[in-house]
Amino acid sequence: MEQGQRSGSRPAEPGPCLSSPCGADQAASVSLLSAAGAEPGSRTLAVAAVLPAGGCGRMGVPTPKQFCPVLERPLISYTLQAMERACWIKDIIVVVTGENMEAMENIIKKYKHKRISLVEAGVTRHRSIFNGLKALADNQPNSRLSKPEVVIIHDAVRPFFEEDILLKVVTAAKEHGAAGAVRPLVSTVISPSADGCLDHSLERARHRASEMPQAFLFDVIYEAYQQCSDYDLEFGTECLQLALKYCHIKAKLVEGSPDLWKVTYKRDLYAAESIIKERISQEICIVMDTKENKEHIGHLLEEVLKTELNHIHVRSQALYNAGSDIQHINLEQCCNFVCVNVKEPDFQETQKLMSMLEESNFSILYSIVVVSVHFLDFKLVSPSQKMESLMWIREFAKKMKKRKILLYGLLINYSQKFYHGC
Amino acid sequence: MEQGQRSGSRPAEPGPCLSSPCGADQAASVSLLSAAGAEPGSRTLAVAAVLPAGGCGRMGVPTPKQFCPVLERPLISYTLQAMERACWIKDIIVVVTGENMEAMENIIKKYKHKRISLVEAGVTRHRSIFNGLKALADNQPNSRLSKPEVVIIHDAVRPFFEEDILLKVVTAAKEHGAAGAVRPLVSTVISPSADGCLDHSLERARHRASEMPQAFLFDVIYEAYQQCSDYDLEFGTECLQLALKYCHIKAKLVEGSPDLWKVTYKRDLYAAESIIKERISQEICIVMDTKENKEHIGHLLEEVLKTELNHIHVRSQALYNAGSDIQHINLEQCCNFVCVNVKEPDFQETQKLMSMLEESNFSILYSIVVVSVHFLDFKLVSPSQKMESLMWIREFAKKMKKRKILLYGLLINYSQKFYHGC
CATH class of the missing domain: 3.90.550.10 (Spore Coat Polysaccharide Biosynthesis Protein SpsA; Chain A)
Structure with a gap:
């Protein structure tokens, strides 16, 4: 070698x-x-x-x-x-x-x-x-x-x-x-x-x-x-x-x-x-419920992040395993998460991740950054639904900030029809 | 040695x-x-x-x-x-x-x-x-x-x-x-x-x-x-x-x-x-205009701080020299100041120190902590004057916080008569 x-x-x-x-x-x-x-x-x-x-x-x-x-x-x-x-x-x-x-x-x-x-x-x-x-x-x-x-x-x-x-x-x-x-x-x-x-x-x-x-x-x-x-x-x-x-x-x-x-x-x-701090800052953990939908557009995002962020170590973690995997993430002291919400429209993955992060007291030491990604099919979702999603993430972020967890929302408009056509 | x-x-x-x-x-x-x-x-x-x-x-x-x-x-x-x-x-x-x-x-x-x-x-x-x-x-x-x-x-x-x-x-x-x-x-x-x-x-x-x-x-x-x-x-x-x-x-x-x-x-x-960070945190600089009043009660405070804070390095700096001394303090990267206001009642020393700290951009790197000490003779100063001092320091602190300079006010009530009688 x-x-x-x-x-x-x-x-x-x-x-x-x-x-x-x-x-x-x-x-x-x-x-x-x-x-x-x-x-x-x-x-x-x-x-x-x-x-x-x-x-x-x-x-x-x-x-x-x-x-x-x-x-x-x-x-x-x-x-x-x-x-x-x-x-x-x-x-x-x-x-x-x-x-x-x-x-x-x-x-x-x-x-x-x-x-x-x-x-x-x-x-x-x-x-x-x-x-x-x-x-x-x-x-x-x-x-x-x-x-x-x-x-x-x-x-x-x-x-x-x-x-x-x-x-x-x-x-x-x-x-x-x-x-x-x-x-x-x-x-x-x-x-x-x-x-x-x-x-x-x-x-x-x-x-x-x-x-x-x-x-x-x-x-x-x-x-x-x-x-x-x-x-x-x-x-x-x-x-x-x-x-x-x-x-x-x-x-x-x-x-x-x-x-x-x-x-x-x-x-x-x-x-x-x-x-160790430097390494933590150069590490992103992508969390998504891969089991549910392997065809999901979230996987495309995952691939893009892995390709584009050359100097950052990007790894993936599945959320389906009742929480034990997330515990494992905490122990390895990852501070940066991209949480891909596969289930529409209730941010279930983000909520699950956030409550696990809250339980671990790791954020007492360091600010944890979570980017919550939500995919909206612009052909199917109404503007009021979009607004609702935005408001929800804003309120949730306000609450989490007090725990030194910085939550950012990313709503991605796409057409399911177009995506599947690719 | x-x-x-x-x-x-x-x-x-x-x-x-x-x-x-x-x-x-x-x-x-x-x-x-x-x-x-x-x-x-x-x-x-x-x-x-x-x-x-x-x-x-x-x-x-x-x-x-x-x-x-x-x-x-x-x-x-x-x-x-x-x-x-x-x-x-x-x-x-x-x-x-x-x-x-x-x-x-x-x-x-x-x-x-x-x-x-x-x-x-x-x-x-x-x-x-x-x-x-x-x-x-x-x-x-x-x-x-x-x-x-x-x-x-x-x-x-x-x-x-x-x-x-x-x-x-x-x-x-x-x-x-x-x-x-x-x-x-x-x-x-x-x-x-x-x-x-x-x-x-x-x-x-x-x-x-x-x-x-x-x-x-x-x-x-x-x-x-x-x-x-x-x-x-x-x-x-x-x-x-x-x-x-x-x-x-x-x-x-x-x-x-x-x-x-x-x-x-x-x-x-x-x-x-x-x-270096550790050492900075263990260093306090006491700033006062010693030239003006060598008998001032502030010197007593200085002595007490030097005696009581065993693990902290306490040093004194005079403010009278037009500002060149303060520049020197910044270069040595002190982050903790106790500013003793000798001149009553206008916080002149604190204002001078603060403007110098503002000019140096050192607070971009680290929060600077300044404790502004003001002595009030309780026999001479009215409650409304005390309130005024409190309000002034509060407003000033609010303004400075945006520059990452954390200002705390300490009003010490004492009787000049009593002090000089000691």
Whole structure:
């Protein structure tokens, strides 16, 4: 998969598989891994992921950074959402301290995360990762988990990554035994002498920052951890080095995008928030009751919006499913809706959407914009009916404005006869 | 100076010297440098700064990052403001490309930067710094600049630093010949082999990220650059290494705060914006005509606000100086004002402040909050006069709200007799 093919990372964007049930969907796994250039033998490659989330961070704030709210949603939830987009990952092990176990369970429940298993953290990052790997290893009593061929290790505090980097490290790990994302150094790295003076500077071009995700053949990294000294479990810095030291595996280095950065300081939370806000503003959700009338002119509007709004991510959502779909939209924090009213003339879709938006309290944070589209056949609808529609939308908008939901009405005059004649 | 003494970095906050004329103020220099533990001999230490700002950055945006607007003000202007707070720095050399020379001149004019000299950049960062140093060296024809004893080198894209780190590196440079700020590494640094695989990981605890500011005895760094090979001028990464290589000076490393980070990616601009916004919200400017009546009860209010609002930075500004001071307030982007009306009963101070705020278009960006305080002696003022004041402020507030200036009136009843009796 080429760099150029990246679609612009969107943590709030569901992957292609989220709209259909996936996880055990091997077909998806095959096609994705073939696209990444994996050999045909990888057809049934079993992949799991371990996310250490037991740290307390360096930000000097009481909440561990992975649980810090970004637009009122914990940072780790964005990371899980991005991970879940890769529907070929069978299990996602989140390693948290006993203290945060309940909070994590609540996050999983609230944001409807799937394929997650929780494992208790150790006292260091390496002990936590080892605990995660142990849960995946064979012969664990009472476990629904099974040993994967490849395991991804990723940080809970790196929410911005694309599926393609996961594919790249998994594919490289399958071939080389280990792989990790790297980035150019931002600052020169220096080695101090014992008296706090410069001993030497490292040549920047000849070094790389080791980032996440990393991936390993499960047997390689598990063996490395089993052989690992207590010193390494306490003070060792990274998994790639453990695979090298204990299994003589030289990890393949994969150049990553700037998105892979780790939320470390308070300023990183600010940056994360702004990035997510920007993405929200570039996302429109079209809501219509597609089930009822597949021939409806609304579909034409949908196609036009998708074609014309090049820089905006336009996605569609059906309203027919009692409301559960709309709940899902809210959780993904879409702020811009185009609601196509298929049923004439009572704006039923708009009313349904609005009451769902009202129930979710998301508009407390951000103004939600809803464009309610209504199609009127100018051959059939009288001017007084049009006026009535206009008045209704105006009154409704006035009421909704108080809830920070900005409703706009769009009445489209068309001739059904003409449309069907096209 | 202890880490604990830092007052919380505020780019929008004037240093203690900005309210009084400084620059040539040697007394300020002496007291500051003594506080940093410099020997008495440093009484007349001449310090200059060189800011290379000729780069085009890695953000993939057309504007070089140092000129990118943060709250409509170019990033470099914040850096210059932070640098100017150190009133003991005699000259600040900004090195820009010929192409950006005019833009830079406009920034200096618009934001009233002082002590700045512009020098044309070279094709690489090192050639730019060298050009800056040449302008400071002796015997430059037609130059008002003179050779400093110590020179600070800082990045135009690091706006968040405190005066104390400048003092620390300058003091250390005076003693050791060279000094630079360092930070712990965020990511593990690795050395790749020729085939793109891991050769080895560096032990994170034994390395540091080299940040800015750095400082040097002028003669040391100037000699290093004069002896520098073309290869180093093209590809060398940093000044500390040049001082080591060519002058055998082992720079003293000074642990810096997380604020020293460099704006490198688009996300860093987001972070910078949020940090500045946060600081703006934590700043109140008290405006009153102190010259007219130093005994006024308003001063008591000022003291109370300064004592009670622990987490807020409260500063005072006089209004008497025809308006130039108020212009200065706007440029520093204060959004919260308490305007104390000393002259009874015509709200003259509030009216003056409001018209100045109206003229500046700063309120287009942010709502400005002004609390207009009026003292009424309840022994002397009739209820109808009070009502009149209330009505006036209400009408005025209505008018200003359209300009996004939120005016609140605070009428304080007191007895002049009682107050003076205290």
